[in-house]
Amino acid sequence: MAYTTFIPSEFRVVIDKDACIQCGRCAQQCGWNVYTFDEVEKRPVPDHSKCAACHRCVTFCPGGAISIKKNDLAFKHSDSMSPDLIKAIWKQAETGGVQLTGMGNDRPYLRIFDHLLLDACQVTNPSIDPLREPMEMRTFLGRKPDFLDVAADGPTDGNGVSPTASGTLRLLTELDRQLQLETPIMFGGMSYGSVSLNVHRSLAMAATELGTFMNTGEGGMHADLEPYQDHIIVQCASGRFGVDSSYLQAGAAVEIKIGQGAKPGIGGHLPGEKIDYEVSVTRMIPQGTDALSPAPHHDIYSIEDLRQLIYALKEATGYKPISVKIACVHNVAAIASGVVRAGADIIYLDGFRGGTGASPTVIRDHVGIPVEIAIATVDQRLRDEGIRNRASIVAAGGIRQSADVAKAIALGADACAIGTAALVAMGCHVCQKCHTGCCSWGICTQRPELTRRLDPEWGASQVVNLVHAWTHELAEVLGALGVNAIESLRGSRERLRGLGLDKMTLDILGVKPAGL
Amino acid sequence: MNPRGLGNLGPSAPVGRIRPRGTSRQAGPYPGTEPGQEFAPRPAWREESEQRILGGCGLMGVCDQSGKRMSGELALRSMASMHDRGNGLGGGFAGYGIYPELPHLFCFHLLYNDDVAKDDTEFYLKKHFRVVMDEPIPTKPIRGIENEPILWRYFLDIADERLSETQLSLEDYVVHAVMDINTYVDGAFVASSGKNMGAFKGVGFPEEIGEFFRIDEYHGWTWTGHGRFPTNTPGWWGGAHPFALLDYSIVHNGEISSYGINQRYLEMFGYRCSLQTDTEVVTYLFDLMLRRHGLPVEIACKALASPFWKDIDLMPEEQRKLFTALRMVYGSALLNGPFAIVLGMNDGMVALNDRIKLRPLVAARNGDVLYVASEESAIREICPHPEESWMPLAGEPVVARVSEKGRQKAIAQTRLSAGQRRAARSPQDAVVPGVA
């Protein structure tokens, strides 16, 4: 092969010739056209340099003949100038381009969830059996008052044992509208355009069945999602794609997207290849053009502008709950405090591990702070200012397992949102090539021959299974902690201990080290 | 001096900013203080109580709703019969109506490690209150009660100008003082701070503590008692139950697994949970919900032991809205974990179980007198044949209310001269009510 690039393939496709039944399915399944099927020799011939390691061919090969290996070329070892960085320099030298990537930060920064341990009850306090005894996960997101006004009608019992007086008591306080979740897990916003319509359909059906919520992302809400609109949060992002009054009326709540964890401070970019007819209708932009979300909302240059937008949306929607999604950056606590005082009912914190359909690698991998720190500082700051009740905190950005959900809630979040995990449930292999639009699994692409591979019913059942399993695991954790309602874990940092974290981090998290 | 705060402490007390916070119904820092300041760790007994001291094991309460006063001997005997529920490391009683000569003054029961603490606290009290009377709390030397702190009580009044200067209500003023003394004076602890009531507690079996404090010589319309089985150290008298603030006192059997969030929720409203025991949060939660938020006591109990969603979903519309709102707003006040608590108040007594009744509680009534205890036999010890006895439902409060008239009458009676008293003494006064 003639020399065209310095950059070696990342992976090598290895086909076991004895197991290969020469059906050609691998060539048909691969979204990146790795395989050409040699008609003469009747065997697939791979172009290793195109392989994304998405394992579509591996999964669908009837003979189980395919294996994807790392193309492990030996470089002279250097912990500083590692092979990945060398290849990145080559790529930029050859193209002059900004590296683009998908999904979330894959660098080895400290994973704080993995350094937190949960408590369990013994002897002095019984643990609770989640299978047989009640375990309550119901969560309400929205603004809550500091106290309630209750009127007692009729004569109150003077002497003697009073019967259940609740029959004569009446609630006077009018509460703001809330979102009711039957499990503290919901779905983060992924735009239609970055993911396929079938993904949206799957998430909408799953959210409805689970009693939780999905988020349209900044790409508007396709008409097919209308039957599920009571479980959909519609997003109003800087590009205002698809935002008109019927859109705002449709959702259960509106989310203003200020930033996202994968790319704090910069806008979104959806390449024109991913804007087909349906996407263009939903986003209300011409087909084939690039969909650019500007970095800031151009009507929000200061915090009072945000307040103005929030109340504009409230007026437009009859005072539905308004959520504001921010990326976790250094002064996230101060920002969050400002956002809450600006009138947000829910604040969505997206940590630096959050996923995306496309982001410059330099931003994804080097900007932001972990969501664990953000939850802890935001929760404490809101409590210090006495405004914690005004907004619920939703934590997102690298929530990978039910234990992460438990720890996030213990740190102070009201609920967690998942994005990457939901896509993985639908078949995603996190190959980080979402920005190419060639997803063999039909998830983050708009090519019809690929998107039809994701059956929405099947996708919904996968996601429902995942959230059910996590909810049951969460129940096991709560049972071990001796609580039978999620509100007794929320913010209870006493139930966490840190292992291998430095004192400053522990102080910021408000968590004691194991042993104390 | 901050015109809205209570000012500085005694001469040798550690100099710290007093940060009175959140006296209104809203959460939030008190105007005039800096937000985000670190809570100072309580210096006095950090060594003793790095760990949380867990809830104890046997309790009782008795309340004569007609206001007639009973000897504390009843509570003592009832707790003695439950001797094996404790391990001798904590016992205590709260009595209501026990100071009929001075019913309108706040009575502070203080425990001091040493004279320095006493001097500092008295400096503080004299600066912020008018000390009408102060004296040692009478005790009797009892074998088994050792290392007792200095025990003193003060009857306090507050000048009106002082109140208007600080713009605090009477009760908030007292709460600030209690929190200040507990947090900033090394070695001093306010065991109770209510009117016409007092808490007597320490390290020992409850019957020993009761004899030590001579509670048979006091008479009150409500008594609560407690015996502890702590699994962490304490040699600390302040760790025993009841925990009292103003005239709310709590005795508690069980452990609160939601303590972490209950504590942080209360801190948002200005309470400082520095006593390292989970029972403390129960007292503060009642103070918050009953006094500052003005909720009826039944609703406050329902916030602490809320009905399950599956039951709320089946309720009629109005009730469903009420309980959903209650759980939404007071979710951080939900007490999770096994518990039985008895709350004493100036006008009554409330007993409550957790929502799946993991701790025992039995109630009984004989005439106007209501009894609750961890074991029925503890009630039978002092009332052999009650008219009715029952086991309360999980999460359903048992409420006793002492009539205002009865209380006034009981107080007035003691104002008669000694001679008049002797003449008026009826057989009833000599016999413990409830015994056949």
Place this chain on the structure above:
Amino acid sequence: MIGQGQEERAAAPDSAVVRNVPTGPARKGPTGIEPARITAGQPGTTRGTASRKGARVVIDGKGVYYKTLNEQIREEIERGATEVVLDNIIGQRYIGTGLAFPGVTVTVNGVPGNDLAAFMNGPTLVVNENAQDGVANTMNSGLVVIKGDAGDVLGYGMRGGSVYVRGNVGYRVGIHMKAFENRQPLIVVGGHARDFLGEYMAGGEIVVLGLGPSGGPVVGSYVGTGMHAGVMYIRGAVDEHQLGKEVRATEPTETDQARIRDIVADYCRVMGMAPEEVLQEPFVKIYPYTSRPYGRRYVY
């Protein structure tokens, strides 16, 4: 009574006034007055007076510590008593615990303390008042009759024998009851039962009759949660939402009805009631519908 002599008592005015008790550094060491022993709950070694007449002995349990009392009971039985009557019982624990003497009847007058008849193996134990928590804890065999109410966690891990309660019972009754081969435990409750009845039941029978004036529900919520063997017969209505996930409610079969009649007949005989009125109301049978209710919940 407590403390000092009568003279000092008379001199004290009946409100608390100042006494000059010295303050200062705390005293150490075992000094001071011995606290008075005033209840049966406090440790003590004095036995109760016993009056014997043939094989019947009456022990006055007033103020007798449980350990001493139970020793005394055991001795009397070993000495040949077949009928033991305990008077003035207030809260003594573990009465009947571990007693392995079939053919012996122990009668309790008063309210016994916790863990009555725990691990008991054979005797008949009758309580003429209310009982407290933990009755028949892991009981092996024998008969316990409570003429009043009983508390929580009755029959925990019961393996055999019968418990008859005239009145109401509390929470978690019959939890972990087990049957094995010919040993079938039985609990019959005359009044109502609270939540978690028959939790984790692995055999045996629980019958709740709902007699008595209360008029509320006969059983609570989470009935039979975790049950995987055994059966419950409830006299009255049981709603769907009261049942645990592992059980179903249905009409009793002919065999069930015959068994119910037998149980009720014996219960009424012991309690001195007429069975006809009890049998007039229909019963509901509650049973587990699978022996592996969590088979699909776990993945390996």
